[in-house]
Amino acid sequence: METGNKTTGVRVRIVLTPDVALGPGKADLLEGIAESGSIAAAGRRMKMSYKRAWMLVEEMNRVFREPLVLSARGGSKGGSAQLTPTGQTVLENYRRLQDRVAEAGQGEIGAIRALTRDMSDGK
Template sequence: MNAAYCKIQVRFMLHDDIALGSGKVDLLAAIAQTGSIAAAGRLMGMSYRRAWLLVETMNSCFREPLVVSVKGGKQGGGAHLTPMGQQVLELYRSMMLKISQQTENHQQQLLQLLGNVSEPSLPSQTT
């Protein structure tokens, strides 16, 4: 990646808590992919405790839980997104894509005004 790029971050706050941001959205996606809070945390390079605390914060900030965990047993337990969790994940990703698309011209213009930059670029949108 070039030295200059634009990174747009959006956070939804509830009181002093970050209810949702890019890291928590990535965690939701990892839980959906792995079916486990622990595995999602490992995938993202964080401890189970950190991942669990982030899930707890999200669950307490929204009207309904975004993630439900099931204790072990014959099935081995795990976690999954609730319909609300899936909706939040999709809405956030869609919103970020639209923000990036709508501001692309402004981003390019501002990047060109930065010093010591040969070819500024925008990060690719894969979500």
């Protein structure tokens, strides 16, 4: 289905500035916006408050040279949001990064997981 699961596997974060990073959360948010055409809907989908979703979008739009998300107020639907070409590029590259990481690191990840205690056996 979709990637970037939180409760298992590996998570990748690109540290862009000392206090701004791009990880699974923002990537999923971008994807949700692209699919739903709305910041609010994307936020609801991942059980995130609109305020927080909007703050993440605002943060992303700040750190990149061009905004990743364009939003519009008003209209028949009340408003809308969509990814810019830059936003699509960032999302695509992040998803590809996730895939490559999962593949390139499967040996090490497996080696580490094999040493963990829970699940795998009964309990």
